[in-house]
Amino acid sequence: MPGGDPEGMVQLLTPAGERVEHPDYDVALEPEELLGLYRDLVLVRRVDTEANALQRQGELGLWAGLLGQEAAQVGSGRALRPQDHAFPTYREHGVAWCRGVDPLGILEIFRGTSHGGWDPVAHRLHPYTLVIAAQLLPAVGCAMGVQRDGAVGTGDPGRDTAVIGYLGDGATSQGEASEALQWAAVFNAPVVIFCQNNQWAISEPVSVQARVPLHRRADGVGVPGVLVDGNDVLACLAVTRAALDRARSGGGPTFVEAYTYRMGAHTTSDDPTRYRSAAEVDVWRAKDPIDRFRRYLESEGLLDEDFTTALEAEAEQLAEHLRAGVRELPEPAPLAMFDHAYAEPHEQVEEEREEFAAYLASFDAAPSGGDPHQQPATVAGRTR
Amino acid sequence: MPNLPLAKAINAGLRTAMERDPKVLLMGEDIGRLGGVFRVTEGLQKDFGEARVLDTPLAEAGIVGTAIGLALRGYRPVCEIQFNGFVYPAFNQIVTQLAKLRARSQGRLELPVVLRIPFGGGIGSVEHHSESPEALFAHVSGLRVVTPATSADAYWMIQQAIASPDPVVFFEPERRYWDKGQVETDATLADVAPLHRARVVRRGEHVTVAAYGPTVRLALEAAEAAAEDGTQLEVVDLRTISPLDVGTVAESVRRTGRLVVVHEAPTFGGVGGELAARITERCFYSLEAPVLRVGGFHLPYPAARVEEHYLPGVDRVLDAVDRSLAA
Ligand SMILES: Cc1ncc(C[n+]2csc(CCOP(=O)(O)OP(=O)(O)O)c2C)c(N)n1
Numbered sequence: 001m002p003g004g005d006p007e008g009m010v011q012l013l014t015p016a017g018e019r020v021e022h023p024d025y026d027v028a029l030e031p032e033e034l035l036g037l038y039r040d041l042v043l044v045r046r047v048d049t050e051a052n053a054l055q056r057q058g059e060l061g062l063w064a065g066l067l068g069q070e071a072a073q074v075g076s077g078r079a080l081r082p083q084d085h086a087f088p089t090y091r092e093h094g095v096a097w098c099r100g101v102d103p104l105g106i107l108e109i110f111r112g113t114s115h116g117g118w119d120p121v122a123h124r125l126h127p128y129t130l131v132i133a134a135q136l137l138p139a140v141g142c143a144m145g146v147q148r149d150g151a152v153g154t155g156d157p158g159r160d161t162a163v164i165g166y167l168g169d170g171a172t173s174q175g176e177a178s179e180a181l182q183w184a185a186v187f188n189a190p191v192v193i194f195c196q197n198n199q200w201a202i203s204e205p206v207s208v209q210a211r212v213p214l215h216r217r218a219d220g221v222g223v224p225g226v227l228v229d230g231n232d233v234l235a236c237l238a239v240t241r242a243a244l245d246r247a248r249s250g251g252g253p254t255f256v257e258a259y260t261y262r263m264g265a266h267t268t269s270d271d272p273t274r275y276r277s278a279a280e281v282d283v284w285r286a287k288d289p290i291d292r293f294r295r296y297l298e299s300e301g302l303l304d305e306d307f308t309t310a311l312e313a314e315a316e317q318l319a320e321h322l323r324a325g326v327r328e329l330p331e332p333a334p335l336a337m338f339d340h341a342y343a344e345p346h347e348q349v350e351e352e353r354e355e356f357a358a359y360l361a362s363f364d365a366a367p368s369g370g371d372p373h374q375q376p377a378t379v380a381g382r383t384r
Numbered sequence: 385m386p387n388l389p390l391a392k393a394i395n396a397g398l399r400t401a402m403e404r405d406p407k408v409l410l411m412g413e414d415i416g417r418l419g420g421v422f423r424v425t426e427g428l429q430k431d432f433g434e435a436r437v438l439d440t441p442l443a444e445a446g447i448v449g450t451a452i453g454l455a456l457r458g459y460r461p462v463c464e465i466q467f468n469g470f471v472y473p474a475f476n477q478i479v480t481q482l483a484k485l486r487a488r489s490q491g492r493l494e495l496p497v498v499l500r501i502p503f504g505g506g507i508g509s510v511e512h513h514s515e516s517p518e519a520l521f522a523h524v525s526g527l528r529v530v531t532p533a534t535s536a537d538a539y540w541m542i543q544q545a546i547a548s549p550d551p552v553v554f555f556e557p558e559r560r561y562w563d564k565g566q567v568e569t570d571a572t573l574a575d576v577a578p579l580h581r582a583r584v585v586r587r588g589e590h591v592t593v594a595a596y597g598p599t600v601r602l603a604l605e606a607a608e609a610a611a612e613d614g615t616q617l618e619v620v621d622l623r624t625i626s627p628l629d630v631g632t633v634a635e636s637v638r639r640t641g642r643l644v645v646v647h648e649a650p651t652f653g654g655v656g657g658e659l660a661a662r663i664t665e666r667c668f669y670s671l672e673a674p675v676l677r678v679g680g681f682h683l684p685y686p687a688a689r690v691e692e693h694y695l696p697g698v699d700r701v702l703d704a705v706d707r708s709l710a711a
């Protein structure tokens with residue numbers, strides 16, 4: 001199955017970059033909008049390239065790449081309106097980009113300076129969720145809140161709101177994924193559950209998770225499932241837009257399966273050569289989401305040299321921003337970890353904070369001074 | 385006597401158990417073809433087949449729930465939970481079914497299920513990969529909870545856990561997976577230390593330091609450092625968290641008069657508190673100082689760049705030793 005296109009997949013651009021029609025889905029975009037999508041694709045791929053390099057250089061502890069999934073993320077991310085809410089996994093760097101998050105905020109997670117470097121309220125992008133499928137019921141609950149606020153079906157495009165929850169193919173096996181679909185259906189929640197089927201869950205192929213195409217899993221609970229070419233940014237935009245519009249207008253939830261491929265390793269800790277063939281990767285390389293879109297834009301005569309040169313320069317600038325910025329990310333202060341566990345003081349936490357502060361301060365007072373962890377010496381130097 | 389990293393020792397223990405008993409099955413995410421993210425099950429699917437080493441769908445409730453059913457049919461499933469923070473989807477099955485079916489059935493149902501959970505920090509990882517949730521499981525009657533600190537214990541304890549008629553939660557210290565140690569593979573299960581006994585791993589007269597899993601090596605490092613100053617620490621590797629071998633610790637504390645308990649889990653509501661209470665009950669008149677605990681704070685596990693401050697290090701252990709001696 002890997003490589004062959006599944007039946008019934010919505011496609012607006014063939015891998016060769018040819019624009020094709022679909023009876024149910026279409027997008028009509030101005031040239032600037034098309035170029036905007038191309039810019040997004042190129043820049044988020046650059047974020048990925050740069051982050052991988054930074055991980056190799058030891059600046060990041062880990063990186064979960066998005067290579068190959070740019071179209072699924074940018075297509076769905078650009079279908080969102082400012083008032084919508086997105087609930088990502090740990091791989092939605094392209095969606096974060098569309099929500100206006102500085103990629104440095106993502107790098108904080110993978111450098112280990114924080115669990116998430118953006119304001120989820122301001123960006124309406126929930127913190128990355130590492131526990132697979134755990135973000136989905138909260139996404140549905142958020143949509144139920146939208147519904148109760150009367151922000152559905154008013155016909156006001158600035159008011160009607162939808163929620164999108166992301167998951168991977170592997171995560172569909174979690175009970176909570178099924179519960180999320182079920183709840184969305186029962187409450188007719190204004191939510192889109194967007195599954196990037198990148199064919200692999202670490203070493204497990206999607207056949208370990210399901211015996212029917214993933215989009216059909218939603219049918220059983222009464223949520224329409226749509227299969228879209230996840231490497232086709234126009235199709236992803238069209239399908240997600242339609243699903244979000246349906247949600248915003250009060251039509252209820254949709255499950256989208258974006259059929260794509262994880263071109264790189266699961267994370268930088270993973271070695272995919274242990275479980276999949278180079279031939280399979282080659283098949284998918286021929287369907288690269290950026291190549292195909294570029295071919296289309298070229299055939300339309302939209303990509304001129306000025307634009308591509310400027311975009312290259314912008315990508316270079318972005319890369320430099322990440323390289324310089326990551327090294328300047330502030331190291332978290334040891335005592336800061338006590339700050340946000342509770343809204344109001346908790347007696348034991350406060351006691352532990354004070355004790356730990358006194359403990360740290362005791363080293364400053366010691367004859368040798370300095371950070372206790374920089375030296376093998378024992379505490380004996382300060383107390384005895 | 386091979387010299388094995390702790391992860392390879394568990395691998396060897398699993399292999400021996402599978403060879404001995406055809407009812408032993410392994411279940412988990414990425415454990416087959418990949419051999420697990422820590423390679424603990426490497427090569428086992430190749431040698432024992434897909435019917436005995438199952439790459440499961442990504443659903444921990446599914447893994448533990450079906451393991452219970454398999455156990456009801458006479459199998460001995462060993463489930464791998466990929467990382468500590470990912471066990472919670474299975475928590476319902478663990479707490480309400482796995483732990484309680486024996487009592488619910490008046491002993492008629494036997495659930496010889498092992499849950500292997502990598503735990504502890506210090507590997508610079510992202511959220512949910514470095515936590516120490518053992519107290520949550522120790523609090524549940526019906527579960528046994530153990531953790532090896534060395535390759536030799538890893539090799540034997542995993543086999544003992546599999547042989548146990550009760551469900552066993554087997555916590556594996558992540559940052560010690562690569563630590564090497566001699567493993568006496570020629571002994572028999574009956575020869576080696578029982579699963580639920582603590583072990584004195586260093587003799588000393590001044591302060592007893594009780595640790596388990598990843599903090600045993602830490603306690604030994606602290607003992608080395610303290611010895612330079614003339615303080616002799618007695619280090620007890622608890623090995624078993626439920627049941628707790630209070631007797632071995634009490635015997636030590638009666639000689640030293642002082643106890644410091646070290647674990648990575650938050651001290652609030654933790655295993656150290658349980659041990660402190662029981663030692664106080666048993667050894668009140670031998671104690672020269674209050675039992676002290678060194679552990680994580682009552683906080684979500686922090687980002688990797690501050691974990692060294694969250695985790696007990698040699699300095700914090702020695703600080704507690706000093707406070708104990710000063711009392
Ligand atoms: C509840 C839970 N179990 C296990 C894991 C470990 N884990 C992290 S990512 C992953 C694979 C997820 O695959 P998929 O849902 O297809 O998403 P992808 O990584 O391919 O984007 C696993 C098993 C986890 N994060 N959460």
Ligand SMILES: [Mg+2]
Nearest residue numbers: 168169200201
């Ligand atoms: Mg996947």
